[in-house]
Amino acid sequence: MAKKPDATAGTPATVALARAGIRFTALAYEHDPRAAAYGLEAAEKLGIPPDRVFKTLLVSVDGSLVVGIVPVAEQLDLKALAAAVGGKRAEMADPALAERRTGYVVGGISPIGQKVALPTVLDESAILHETILVSGGRRGLDLELAPDDLLAVTDGRYAPIARAR
Structure with missing residues (x-):
């Protein structure tokens, strides 16, 4: 069941959006630690179509970390992501490294407000x-915002990087 988090529920992502003056809505839900797919759980519990809920994945492209953001019901196309950033070889980043570099835990990694x-x-x-x-x-907190605003706050870009499961 969706609910508004209290004012003390700030994260680096919400702080970064507020500082940038970007409008967003924070949507909290009761996370089930047994959930197999965090993004699909969010879509279901918030009653949002899965094509509007995106997951954040960290990838090593030619040895450098890159963030790929794709709909939760789809997969990240590693070759397409590598090509989008001018790289050749891509592989999923080690989860421990992803947590250290972003400051977030797996299943709750936001593309916004990362350490680096x-x-x-x-x-x-x-x-x-x-x-x-x-x-x-x-885990249990999603942010709703315009895609262009997401790219503005992350200095990101669009590319065709998702593929059907």
Whole structure:
């Protein structure tokens, strides 16, 4: 069941959006630790179509970390992400490294407010929606905002990086 978090529920992501003057809505839900897919759980519990809920994935492209953001019901196309940032070889980043570099835990990694600014690519399907949801920086918290605003705050870009499961 969706609910508004209290004012003390700030995360680096919400702080970064507020500082940038970007409008967003924080949507909290009761996270089930047994959930197999965090993004699909968010879509279901918030009653939002899965094509509007995006997951944040960290990838090593030619040895450098890159953020890929794709709809939760789809997969990240590693070759397409590498090409989008001018790289050749891509593989999923080690989860422990992803947590250290972003300051977030796996399942709650937000593309916004990370410890270190990383190249960020948002799947072009986001353009089809007035707003999308991304992790708010912890499990059980999503942020709804315009895709262009997400790219503005992350200095990201659009590219076709998702593929059907």
